């Protein structure tokens with residue numbers, strides 16, 4: 001890929017055709033031209049490091065501490081009255097992140113809610129959306145897949161008396177290939193779709209960084225009568241999404257990676273409007289999912305009346321302290337704009353790919369396809385631990401999945417072109433020695 005279009009000022013203006021170069025001054029020039037460069041100062045950046053690990057844990061927005069202190073002060077000074085204080089009342093605090101989350105996933109605000117953590121949310125979605133019958137009981141997943149997704153699915157099958165051995169279908173890369181072919185997903189749906197109750201895939205794969213065609217999968221799944229849901233752990237805040245228009249049934253995510261909301265941060269879900277409005281759909285219920293008009297009737301109202309939004313999947317009142325960092329981070333996403341972030345991300349990761357290919361070493365191979373977000377996964381063919389040690393000693397923060405995959409992720413909110421250049425320079429010196 002030689003020619004790319006520099007969309008950095010806005011995705012609406014047409015831009016200079018730009019060609020990458022491998023000299024250091026090119027990287028410095030790009031950083032000078034980067035309209036998002038000032039956002040880096042909004043984060044605490046680990047000292048003496050080049051942080052390329054935002055796919056695992058995003059950096060801390062500085063504003064999180066300020067907002068957290070506000071809530072601690074409110075608690076100290078107002079006690080229970082904090083629920084109804086003028087500025088950001090706790091009672092409705094979760095709605096403060098709704099608009100921004102909706103923008104990130106391409107949804108109506110009523111279709112999203114921040115709550116719990118990812119695997120818990122997957123379970124709650126499976127409760128409502130995995131409805132096995134005698135003839136339609138299978139679940140389609142992918143490989144490689146994050147263990148927790150498999151545990152959740154298998155335990156849901158077990159809970160319902162469905163045998164996972166017969167009922168879990170896995171689509172995997174073909175022999176000697178690294179990523180899944182879309183056609184293989186469609187072929188499975190053609191062949192076995194009538195017995196598949198649920199398609200549950202990741203938008204962006206945690207290991208390979210492959211971004212699947214979620215719209216096409218949803219369409220195909222629906223044609224065969226399947227429910228289609230996605231795990232967005234590595235997708236939200238990484239690539240633009242249009243979940244509502246794509247007609248996705250549900251999705252669940254965590255917020256500690258691309259959403260920079262801290263270790264174990266609060267997760268979230270998307271539930272399509274048509275399901276939000278369906279009172280007949282079984283949800284595991286709790287008072288915070290009840291219609292707010294009658295929520296406080298407590299013992300006077302024993303029957304659950306779901307509010308007609310994704311909020312109806314909330315069970316408990318949310319942790320304000322968990323919502324605070326998410327709020328701080330989403331303000332930065334709003335400031336940057338999804339389009340500008342994606343534009344920078346494509347340029348930054350494209351630059352990383354270009355520089356790695358320039359090294360032309362047969363000891364490493366990029367396995368992430370062109371359909372991707374920020375992450376590049378690199379297979380190290382020889383002595384991976386040695387390379388990892390060199391990178392760590394040089395202050396590169398990235399991660400390594402056994403046996404031989406290095407995951408490198410430049411984040412458009414806070415990484416620079418120069419950091420990408422520095423990383424590849426260290427990589428190159430190691431490979432050349």
Ligand SMILES: Cc1ncc(COP(=O)(O)O)c(C=O)c1O
Pocket residue numbers: 117118119120146148149202206231233234254267
């Ligand atoms: C794809 C995927 N699924 C599930 C999880 C588990 O998330 P949690 O601990 O928030 O349940 C992770 C965590 O990194 C993940 O990457």
